[in-house]
Amino acid sequence: MSENEINSKRFTKTSLVLKKEFNEKLAKGIFFSMTLAMIVPLLLIVSFLIYKAWPSLSFSFIFDMPKNGMKEGGIWPAFLGTLYLVIISLIIAAPVGVMAAIYLNEYAKDNWLTRTINLAVINLAGVPSIVHALFGLGAFVLFAGMGTSVIAASLTLAVMTLPVIIASTKEALSAVPMTFRQASWNMGVSRWQTIQRIVLPNSISGILTGIILQVSRAAGETAPIMFTGAVVFVPIAGDEVLAYGLMDKCMALAMHLYTISTQIPNVPESLQFAIAVALLGVVLLVNALSIGLRVYLRTHRKW
Amino acid sequence: MSAENPYAITTKNLDLWYGEFQALEKVSLNIKDGIITGLIGPSGCGKTTFLRCLNRVNERYGNVRTEGTINLLGKNIYDPDVSLIELRKSVGMVFQRPNPLPISVYDNIVFGLRVHSPRSELKRSILDDAVEQSLREVMLWDDLKDNLKEKATDLQLEQQQKLCIARLLPLKPEIILMDEPCSALDVGATTAVEELMLTLAGKYTIVIVTHNMAQARRISHECIFMLLGEIVEHDRTEKIFLNPTNQKTSDYIEGRYG
Numbered sequence: 001m002s003e004n005e006i007n008s009k010r011f012t013k014t015s016l017v018l019k020k021e022f023n024e025k026l027a028k029g030i031f032f033s034m035t036l037a038m039i040v041p042l043l044l045i046v047s048f049l050i051y052k053a054w055p056s057l058s059f060s061f062i063f064d065m066p067k068n069g070m071k072e073g074g075i076w077p078a079f080l081g082t083l084y085l086v087i088i089s090l091i092i093a094a095p096v097g098v099m100a101a102i103y104l105n106e107y108a109k110d111n112w113l114t115r116t117i118n119l120a121v122i123n124l125a126g127v128p129s130i131v132h133a134l135f136g137l138g139a140f141v142l143f144a145g146m147g148t149s150v151i152a153a154s155l156t157l158a159v160m161t162l163p164v165i166i167a168s169t170k171e172a173l174s175a176v177p178m179t180f181r182q183a184s185w186n187m188g189v190s191r192w193q194t195i196q197r198i199v200l201p202n203s204i205s206g207i208l209t210g211i212i213l214q215v216s217r218a219a220g221e222t223a224p225i226m227f228t229g230a231v232v233f234v235p236i237a238g239d240e241v242l243a244y245g246l247m248d249k250c251m252a253l254a255m256h257l258y259t260i261s262t263q264i265p266n267v268p269e270s271l272q273f274a275i276a277v278a279l280l281g282v283v284l285l286v287n288a289l290s291i292g293l294r295v296y297l298r299t300h301r302k303w
Numbered sequence: 304m305s306a307e308n309p310y311a312i313t314t315k316n317l318d319l320w321y322g323e324f325q326a327l328e329k330v331s332l333n334i335k336d337g338i339i340t341g342l343i344g345p346s347g348c349g350k351t352t353f354l355r356c357l358n359r360v361n362e363r364y365g366n367v368r369t370e371g372t373i374n375l376l377g378k379n380i381y382d383p384d385v386s387l388i389e390l391r392k393s394v395g396m397v398f399q400r401p402n403p404l405p406i407s408v409y410d411n412i413v414f415g416l417r418v419h420s421p422r423s424e425l426k427r428s429i430l431d432d433a434v435e436q437s438l439r440e441v442m443l444w445d446d447l448k449d450n451l452k453e454k455a456t457d458l459q460l461e462q463q464q465k466l467c468i469a470r471l472l473p474l475k476p477e478i479i480l481m482d483e484p485c486s487a488l489d490v491g492a493t494t495a496v497e498e499l500m501l502t503l504a505g506k507y508t509i510v511i512v513t514h515n516m517a518q519a520r521r522i523s524h525e526c527i528f529m530l531l532g533e534i535v536e537h538d539r540t541e542k543i544f545l546n547p548t549n550q551k552t553s554d555y556i557e558g559r560y561g
Binding site: 179 | 389
């Protein structure tokens, strides 16, 4: 080859480069198709549910009592029960979890005790919900004498969600740059004042996200509440928002869906799907509210 | 500058350990009131550690043990009755990377005042005055007086660093510690911050850690050369740079190591 030919070949594609380019395209294609593989089933599930539920869906479906041995009518007691359980469990778990996370992230020294606690929190977050259910049954229903009740079920759900709230809150807190804290400490500002004025305002949206994800979990779990508070049927007054007392048994959507689908014969198919849609709706509703709250807090940092 | 006590900072036999590692060894120093003192030395020689001792913020970084005494303005800061809050109000710190808080310029400057003053003293006019005075002192007032509501983290780096100095001033500090305050800044900004430091000297005692030998030479009145946690030489800056006593100092200044 003459020098000219060699020079004209400079910087052109070799077979090795062609292979790399092919691999590059292949990798990108695979990752993209996995993203599709995640979204498509979600859309399919939701549209299938709504399609199947359509005959039973109506505004009154949510606010009516079940009728005719739960084969007809609405889901009001279960809907209300789920709201109760979710809200009460969050009222218990969120403050405890957030404050514990603040202690662990902002105050605790890095020693074996802290590390043990952190490890315990992570492990607790992985405990199956049926185990939490048995714990709730033993601790709240039997030992504390609450019986099967709204409060026992809420406490069980709170225990279940607590470790995850702690873990996600810690994550949000540690995402606040250390330099903010340094700046504050070096002006003689105490730790608590720094947390109040700097750390929390800058992590609140992350903290809320973590809490909100637990809403879906608390609303969707059946196991922890079926031993501790939720029952098959509770007749309540249809127009009463405060229908359940803390010591009452209650219905819940997840439990109701399970009962209707497996325990009662000859239930119209659309009713089961309608309950599933309602459950999905509750979760989406709470998520939407929380996203709104996050956006609000992000734009109005002052608090 | 009081005649009977020309020293703002006096340390005696200061030892400091991070766990088992001894970072400062028998540091005894007299740092004069109202001048700029430069701390120079290769990385890891304990300059920043020493600086952080002076407002005891070291203790926030865990597993630190100190022995010896540090006298600031005639008071041993390791005395049991010393309040860390009051100490850190008087001894402010400026960092390597400008670290304004993610709030407005105005709120940054009054942050310390708001935290440390009783509610009755937080009148709007007092805060406004403090903001104007502090910004004037760091020569930012003309640039920023119309943008006080701007987010401080959106400013240019030079303005951010000056703001970090300005926000210490409403607390009426006596000593300002600077940990390589210009290493993240470009040439123009460095010059501006250095000029600012020279105007602040006299009113405040400034201790500055720097890796930049030329900077130490330009702005400090006295220099301390540290090596492996020990003080090698402490003298007037010209003396250190032109005629150092210790061979290690002259080797470092000539750039033979470090």
